[in-house]
């Protein structure tokens with residue numbers, strides 16, 4: 001049983017404009033409030049937006065601190081095996097993508113590493129990353145398959161994603177990214193035939209899978225394949241998510257909207273004409289500024305999406321190729337600088353709207369009585385989060401009502 005925790009004297013408590021909102025369109029981000037406040041946590045949930053007595057098992061002195069809902073990382077590629085640092089060196093020194101691919105780099109390189117690593121090795125690496133994410137304030141995250149590139153290996157990836165979820169304090173959800181790169185010996189249509197057979201098998205084995213994902217790009221799959229994956233998602237009651245408009249404009253957004261996608265992710269090259277329809281839809285625009293920055297990609301038109309009222313999300317895209325970054329505060333710092341976001345806009349993109357994207361905003365993503373007690377205490381006001389770029393502002397992390405991380409220099413704030 002989680003202890004009762006009192007959080008006292010916070011300088012800023014991030015609250016939505018109303019309780020029960022599944023998401024908040026980003027043109028309303030200014031309505032988030034940051035007033036001083038206290039919290040009482042009991043039995044793993046937020047019991048009261050006040051200090052409701054003096055008998056808590058643990059008290060946290062939050063004077064001068066911001067208290068936020070834990071960050072939700074709505075787009076990661078955990079679990080994966082090994083890294084691709086050599087490839088990053090090639091990339092930044094001007095070696096072209098095609099040469100890197102010819103030398104066996106890219107997604108296939110991670111697929112080989114995944115095949116070589118045994119289950120324990122994959123899980124050890126993923127658990128270490130999840131611990132790092134926790135220390136940076138991430139209390140829930142999405143996992144994707146996609147480095148299997150064969151039937152058996154994709155099923156294994158989903159099994160390991162579920163095992164990771166069981167092994168870490170965070171809440172996780174799994175996405176089956178079964179159309180990530182083209183496995184050897186298949187053309188794209190042939191592989192999609194396999195995917196159609198694989199989905200029911202994956203769901204029978206890993207009932208925690210809640211979305212299908214597909215990578216639409218000239219080097220991967222097309223809008224027609226997006227349609228096929230969308231139809232599969234609908235048939236099996238899964239959400240559709242998609243990697244679109246990362247390196248070039250394929251006009252995948254209108255197709256995804258037609259299919260009722262839960263999210264369109266990347267969008268660095270979205271056609272300007274597609275911004276307004278996306279902003280009007282019940283579909284998250286998931287932006288990945290870490291991948292944009294490290295890959296020297298185009299910059300997504302976040303400001304236009306926000307001003308038009310889209311459901312905007314910022315996530316790490318944590319993966320061994322394009323974004324080997326797990327720290328949401330760093331990625332939010334990039335988002336604020338490169339997109340021109342206010343502190344509230346940045347926070348909304350990594351809390352309530354991110355929780356909606358993974359289908360969990362009824363329990364996660366905002367500070368409301370009755371929601372799961374996933375909270376973070378920052379060592380200063382929220383305005384410092386992006387400004388002190390590279391600094392980890394997270395002083396303490398509470399997951400499911402348990403105090404799971406305290407930064408050593410902030411230990412004095414905890415009174416047991």
Ligand SMILES: [Zn+2]
Pocket residue numbers: 075076077243317319
């Ligand atoms: Zn991705």
